[in-house]
Amino acid sequence: MSARLHAVSDGTRPAVEVARLRKTYPGGIEAVRGIDFQVAPGEVFGLLGPNGAGKSTTIGMLTTTIKPTGGSARLAGFDVARDPVAARSVSSVVFQEPVVDKALTGRRNLELHARLWGTPASAAARRITELAASFGLAEVLGRTVDSFSGGQRRRLEIARALVSEPQVLFLDEPTVGLDTRIRYELLDLIGGLRGRTGMTTVLTTHYLDEAERLCDRIAVMSQGTIVALDRPAALLAGLGTELVELRVDHDPAGALAAMRAHRLAGGDAFAVGSTLTVPVHGSPAQDTVAALTGLGIHAAAVTTRKPTLDDVYLQLTGSKLAA
Amino acid sequence: MTAITTVPAQAALTRPTARPRGLATWATLARRRIMLSAHTPREILAPLVTPLLFALVIAPALAKMIPGGGGYSTFVIVGTVGLLIPLTCTFAGIGVIVDRASGARRELLAAPIPRSLIVLGNMAVAVAVSLLQVTVLIAAGRLRGSHFHVTAAGAAWFAGAVLAFTVFMYAVAEILANRIPTQEEYVGLTPVVAILPWFLAGSLFPITALPGWLAAVARALPTTHTLALLRYGVLSRGGAGLHDIWGLHSTTTDAALSLLVLAGWAVLLTAASIRVFNRSAVN
Numbered sequence: 001m002s003a004r005l006h007a008v009s010d011g012t013r014p015a016v017e018v019a020r021l022r023k024t025y026p027g028g029i030e031a032v033r034g035i036d037f038q039v040a041p042g043e044v045f046g047l048l049g050p051n052g053a054g055k056s057t058t059i060g061m062l063t064t065t066i067k068p069t070g071g072s073a074r075l076a077g078f079d080v081a082r083d084p085v086a087a088r089s090v091s092s093v094v095f096q097e098p099v100v101d102k103a104l105t106g107r108r109n110l111e112l113h114a115r116l117w118g119t120p121a122s123a124a125a126r127r128i129t130e131l132a133a134s135f136g137l138a139e140v141l142g143r144t145v146d147s148f149s150g151g152q153r154r155r156l157e158i159a160r161a162l163v164s165e166p167q168v169l170f171l172d173e174p175t176v177g178l179d180t181r182i183r184y185e186l187l188d189l190i191g192g193l194r195g196r197t198g199m200t201t202v203l204t205t206h207y208l209d210e211a212e213r214l215c216d217r218i219a220v221m222s223q224g225t226i227v228a229l230d231r232p233a234a235l236l237a238g239l240g241t242e243l244v245e246l247r248v249d250h251d252p253a254g255a256l257a258a259m260r261a262h263r264l265a266g267g268d269a270f271a272v273g274s275t276l277t278v279p280v281h282g283s284p285a286q287d288t289v290a291a292l293t294g295l296g297i298h299a300a301a302v303t304t305r306k307p308t309l310d311d312v313y314l315q316l317t318g319s320k321l322a323a
Numbered sequence: 324m325t326a327i328t329t330v331p332a333q334a335a336l337t338r339p340t341a342r343p344r345g346l347a348t349w350a351t352l353a354r355r356r357i358m359l360s361a362h363t364p365r366e367i368l369a370p371l372v373t374p375l376l377f378a379l380v381i382a383p384a385l386a387k388m389i390p391g392g393g394g395y396s397t398f399v400i401v402g403t404v405g406l407l408i409p410l411t412c413t414f415a416g417i418g419v420i421v422d423r424a425s426g427a428r429r430e431l432l433a434a435p436i437p438r439s440l441i442v443l444g445n446m447a448v449a450v451a452v453s454l455l456q457v458t459v460l461i462a463a464g465r466l467r468g469s470h471f472h473v474t475a476a477g478a479a480w481f482a483g484a485v486l487a488f489t490v491f492m493y494a495v496a497e498i499l500a501n502r503i504p505t506q507e508e509y510v511g512l513t514p515v516v517a518i519l520p521w522f523l524a525g526s527l528f529p530i531t532a533l534p535g536w537l538a539a540v541a542r543a544l545p546t547t548h549t550l551a552l553l554r555y556g557v558l559s560r561g562g563a564g565l566h567d568i569w570g571l572h573s574t575t576t577d578a579a580l581s582l583l584v585l586a587g588w589a590v591l592l593t594a595a596s597i598r599v600f601n602r603s604a605v606n
Contacts, residue, residue: 025606060606063433064432064433064605065429065432065433065604065605065606066605066606067605067606085435085436085437086435088433088434088435088436089435091433092433093429093433095426095429095430097426097429098425098426099425099426099427099429099430100427100430101355101358101359101425101427102425103358103359103362104358104359108358112351112355113430113434115347115348115351116348116351116352116431116434116435116436117434117435118344118347118435160430
């Protein structure tokens with residue numbers, strides 16, 4: 001084994017190191033604009049953002065299918081641009097779209113992955129048996145994948161990525177397009193991966209409940225930059241303990257401006273379409289609701305509730321009227 | 324922006340990293356392609372229908388039209404190699420498009436392997452299938468009464484030409500498969516790439532029978548060099564095709580030049596196909 005491979009064994013190096021990472025596509029489209037983050041070994045890290053935020057490009061650069069145009073990224077110490085084969089050897093990806101060979105059996109797919117990742121045959125056989133049992137695939141592993149149900153196929157994709165015991169696992173929107181029951185099954189399964197030999201997980205998702213449930217920390221991306229990075233609880237704390245949500249069909253921007261002028265809304269209030277979301281700090285939310293009547297704002301609906309990660313997400317990525 | 328925090332390390336990165344070896348990886352990729360394209364009896368037997376048909380039916384039937392045409396049957400059977408290999412390689416290229424469309428290519432791209440091996444693994448299977456077809460063609464032709472004059476040197480010229488031409492044709496197929504967006508458009512190109520050159524390359528008649536300008540075009544075709552080399556390798560007095568191309572006094576020199584041309588095309592196009600694959604697969 002080379003000295004470079006030994007470099008990952010000091011136990012202190014982040015599993016993922018991203019520094020000023022940038023991708024500009026031909027034509028000048030800046031998909032990722034110099035992002036920085038680190039992921040500790042064993043951590044579950046979420047990348048959130050709307051379509052076009054740069055999540056997929058970031059994952060593409062980390063998995064060496066997209067070439068960065070600036071900055072650097074390392075997986076377990078291996079630079080993805082300078083040593084891509086080594087970087088790939090310590091990682092696996094569960095792609096958003098199916099990538100297994102449907103004409104082959106589940107077992108063949110797992111064996112192929114193990115061979116391509118250089119897993120010794122005996123270890124691969126043992127892991128395949130273990131994974132098939134723990135993922136509920138033992139009965140179907142000898143069948144061709146085109147006969148699998150959607151849930152079985154998705155579980156096979158995840159099992160495939162785990163056969164090589166990666167140090168870093170990328171899950172790119174792993175539950176998108178699945179029905180609710182299968183989605184919850186998979187969330188349990190992904191949540192159970194946490195204890196697996198200290199594996200680091202980087203997850204992209206549109207579903208905020210997934211991120212809140214699974215991730216130690218979350219980076220919210222918007223327009224190629226990271227606009228927030230923290231633990232889910234810390235992100236939620238930024239919006240206070242309660243918020244007021246109003247639906248204003250006519251001139252929501254004017255309504256928000258009026259609330260700000262009367263100090264009923266702060267800089268963290270935001271509007272998405274006709275819905276205004278107003279975090280309340282230091283006073284009961286009902287006081288804000290009561291004060292609204294004096295401003296002449298005609299709200300079709302007013303509710304008070306606790307903030308969720310959706311509010312954080314919308315504030316950071318969709319608050320076009322709040323600036 | 325919310326403050327960036329870090330989480331203390333929860334687990335150390337301690338596992339040694341296994342990495343596959345080049346030859347084993349190449350074999351794995353070739354095995355995958357075989358499992359996908361030649362794992363049922365039908366998929367194994369179907370590629371043998373064309374060589375059997377040519378050797379047992381078409382070549383003898385064409386020979387009957389020529390008085391004393393027994394030699395012509397052998398001439399056509401060898402010429403059939405120039406059709407079989409391009410068809411096999413072109414159809415093998417469809418696997419590249421299927422991999423791309425089905426998403427399977429992404430798994431291969433994420434693997435810790437040199438990406439050139441993905442191309443070379445597919446190429447190995449195209450070479451193996453082509454060799455099987457050529458073997459069946461020659462064996463069936465022999466059974467049907469064709470006479471081949473095989474020496475060790477001749478067999479080497481024959482094998483070298485088959486190998487170089489197959490590599491060249493698969494590289495062409497790989498390039499096209501990575502450049503053409505849809506399977507339909509790709510299949511539409513098959514006659515132009517795989518069949519048209521065969522008619523011009525001395526498969527059914529010597530290239531000297533073509534109009535002068537077309538004969539000049541034929542001399543530049545790799546298929547022409549291949550067929551000339553194959554006939555030089557296994558037919559008695561089979562060097563006429565080489566002489567039609569080069570016109571030198573030494574047939575051995577003619578053969579060496581044609582093999583050099585083929586090998587050059589094979590190496591050049593293989594390098595180009597790997598480059599095109601990488602550019603197509605990695606943004």
